Amino acid sequence: MTAHEELRAQLDTLTTEAFRQDLAEIDRLSTLDIARTMNAEDATVPAAVAGQLPRIAAAVDAIAERMARGGRLVYAGAGTAGRLGVLDASECPPTFNTDPADVIGLIAGGPSAMVKAVEGAEDSKELAAEDLVALEIGPHDSVVGISASGRTPYAIGAVEFARTRGALTVGLSCNAGSALASAADHGIEVVVGPELLTGSTRLKAGTAQKLVLNLISTITMIRLGKTYGNLMVDVRSSNEKLRARARRIVALATGAPDAEIEAALTATGGEVKNAVLVVLGGVDGPTAAELLAASQGHLRAALELAPARTR
Numbered sequence: 231m232t233a234h235e236e237l238r239a240q241l242d243t244l245t246t247e248a249f250r251q252d253l254a255e256i257d258r259l260s261t262l263d264i265a266r267t268m269n270a271e272d273a274t275v276p277a278a279v280a281g282q283l284p285r286i287a288a289a290v291d292a293i294a295e296r297m298a299r300g301g302r303l304v305y306a307g308a309g310t311a312g313r314l315g316v317l318d319a320s321e322c323p324p325t326f327n328t329d330p331a332d333v334i335g336l337i338a339g340g341p342s343a344m345v346k347a348v349e350g351a352e353d354s355k356e357l358a359a360e361d362l363v364a365l366e367i368g369p370h371d372s373v374v375g376i377s378a379s380g381r382t383p384y385a386i387g388a389v390e391f392a393r394t395r396g397a398l399t400v401g402l403s404c405n406a407g408s409a410l411a412s413a414a415d416h417g418i419e420v421v422v423g424p425e426l427l428t429g430s431t432r433l434k435a436g437t438a439q440k441l442v443l444n445l446i447s448t449i450t451m452i453r454l455g456k457t458y459g460n461l462m463v464d465v466r467s468s469n470e471k472l473r474a475r476a477r478r479i480v481a482l483a484t485g486a487p488d489a490e491i492e493a494a495l496t497a498t499g500g501e502v503k504n505a506v507l508v509v510l511g512g513v514d515g516p517t518a519a520e521l522l523a524a525s526q527g528h529l530r531a532a533l534e535l536a537p538a539r540t541r
Contacts, residue, residue, distance in 0.1 A: 304333075328464075375413075498519075
């Protein structure tokens with residue numbers, strides 16, 4: 231069997247590549263009926279994710295534990311999967327004020343592959359290893375390989391190499407019994423079924439991957455103390471909208487009048503979490519910073535240490 235024939239045989243076994251005979255004439259439908267059909271397909275994705283929540287939660291706890299010790303979260307994938315990882319990583323700094331080096335997205339073929347396919351990049355386990363060597367991946371780090379098919383060599387190679395360096399590994403795929411899940415410490419398989427367009431895994435599979443990555447990054451950051459309740463107290467005030475949001479977050483967390491909020495933000499250099507501690511803990515800016523440092527950035531724990539805690 232040639233390499234081409236072997237690959238075709240593999241694809242024939244994948245749920246994500248299956249042909250839907252019932253949709254064979256979808257192009258004959260009205261635009262509204264196609265939209266209704268596609269929307270109904272998309273509505274099945276959350277239930278598929280729900281079936282994997284225990285596995286996702288276990289992976290998140292393991293990731294958060296390592297990140298609390300200074301580790302990094304690295305996503306690795308090709309094509310749509312890689313782009314989704316890069317997207318999730320790029321949204322962590324403005325949302326949670328993380329260092330860009332804390333959550334990293336790797337896409338097969340490098341940054342240019344975000345907008346243009348890099349032929350052959352996804353087929354290389356060696357390329358994944360090289361990308362992780364460049365990051366000096368180590369035991370405190372976590373690597374999440376992402377692949378709808380669960381057979382993409384780049385994603386599998388990333389997980390396999392990361393394990394040799396002692397890193398925690400997660401394999402996220404959309405097919406049961408995938409090689410990617412088997413290669414990882416934590417296998418997450420969100421089986422969403424055949425796509426509306428045969429093999430177009432940017433659809434349901436892509437949606438499922440986005441939902442899971444939302445869960446991984448968001449809950450990890452909650453566990454790391456990046457939120458106070460459901461408020462983004464570590465949000466980076468890098469533009470006017472975010473500065474307005476910062477003031478609103480302090481107001482929601484404290485109920486303080488505008489003048490007190492402005493004074494607290496000024497005293498803390500615009501740091502929302504510190505400003506909330508200034509208001510609720512009755513401390514000055516430097517003390518707020520010290521208490522948060524002593525509490526590993528967890529606002530609730532810092533409030534317990536504040537001498538004049540009011541809430």
